Amino acid sequence: EVQLVQSGAEVKKPGESLKISCKGSGYFFPSYWIAWVRQMPGKGLEWMGIIYPGDSDATYSPSFQGQVTISVDRSINTAYLQWSSLKASDSAMYYCARQNGDFLFWEFWGQGTLVTVSS
Amino acid sequence: QSALTQPASVSGSPGQSITISCTGTSSDVGNNRVSWYQQYPGRVPKVMIYDDSKRPSGVSDRFSASKSGNTASLTISGLRADDEAGYYCCSYAGSSTYVFGNGTKVTVL
Numbered sequence A: 001e002v003q004l005v006q007s008g009a010e011v012k013k014p015g016e017s018l019k020i021s022c023k024g025s026g027y028f029f030p031s032y033w034i035a036w037v038r039q040m041p042g043k044g045l046e047w048m049g050i051i052y053p054g055d056s057d058a059t060y061s062p063s064f065q066g067q068v069t070i071s072v073d074r075s076i077n078t079a080y081l082q083w084s085s086l087k088a089s090d091s092a093m094y095y096c097a098r099q100n101g102d103f104l105f106w107e108f109w110g111q112g113t114l115v116t117v118s119s
Numbered sequence B: 001q002s003a004l005t006q007p008a009s010v011s012g013s014p015g016q017s018i019t020i021s022c023t024g025t026s027s028d029v030g031n032n033r034v035s036w037y038q039q040y041p042g043r044v045p046k047v048m049i050y051d052d053s054k055r056p057s058g059v060s061d062r063f064s065a066s067k068s069g070n071t072a073s074l075t076i077s078g079l080r081a082d083d084e085a086g087y088y089c090c091s092y093a094g095s096s097t098y099v100f101g102n103g104t105k106v107t108v109l
Helices: none
Strands: A003-006 A010-012 A019-026 A033-038 A045-053 A057-060 A068-074 A079-084 A092-101 A106-109 A113-117 B009-012 B017-022 B034-040 B045-047 B065-066 B071-076 B083-092 B099-100 B102-106
Touching: A003 A106, A010 A019, A019 A033, A019 A092, A019 A113, A033 A079, A045 A068, A045 A092, A045 B083, A045 B099, A057 A068, A068 B102, A079 A092, A079 B009, A106 B045, B009 B017, B017 B102, B034 B065, B034 B071, B045 B065, B071 B083
Parallel strands: A010 A113, B009 B102
Antiparallel strands: A003 A019, A019 A079, A033 A045, A033 A092, A045 A057, A068 A079, A092 A106, A092 A113, B017 B071, B034 B045, B034 B083, B065 B071, B083 B099, B083 B102
16 A cells, blocks of 8 residues: 655744655655645645655756755655745645656645744 | 636535636646646545546546646536535646646535
């Protein structure tokens, strides 16, 4: 069974750094693209970026380029989303999602990680 | 890269059909595949349609979709109370990027 398990909720202060994770299981992790998706409170889904675990090739939405870093550790089947200096506006639910192997859609989703940034 | 345009809300009575539009450009919807996701409040999104009009196994055939030019559409037939949710389109936009629609809240009257 394919599963994406995300790290737990985080409460941080503005200016702090953060790295959240998404651990894949039940499939060959290197071969499937992983995306990160933001959902601000009461708002819609926003595609942030994507990474191919096989070669760590990452691409970002222009809206998020330079704001976050997407990385992967193939040895533990885990993808990451990190911030070097959080802002209050980064408060949101963050989902990771795995692409289907044959078609361009997000077939499996993590349970989400709620990030709250407040002084 | 702007969000694809969806109506903010669509409503219908039980048993009726409703259609949600998703308008993009030739850089995304017009020349790439579209998928649709259903999301209940506080829940994880679920794919309802992929490859413009294909239904994953387990998705009701009351959900159908099509595309014409730069606009994709999702139709829900035989509307039911449990169809009340948020719906998002998503398109590949080239160069390993994707874009979501701004989302549509479906209300069952």
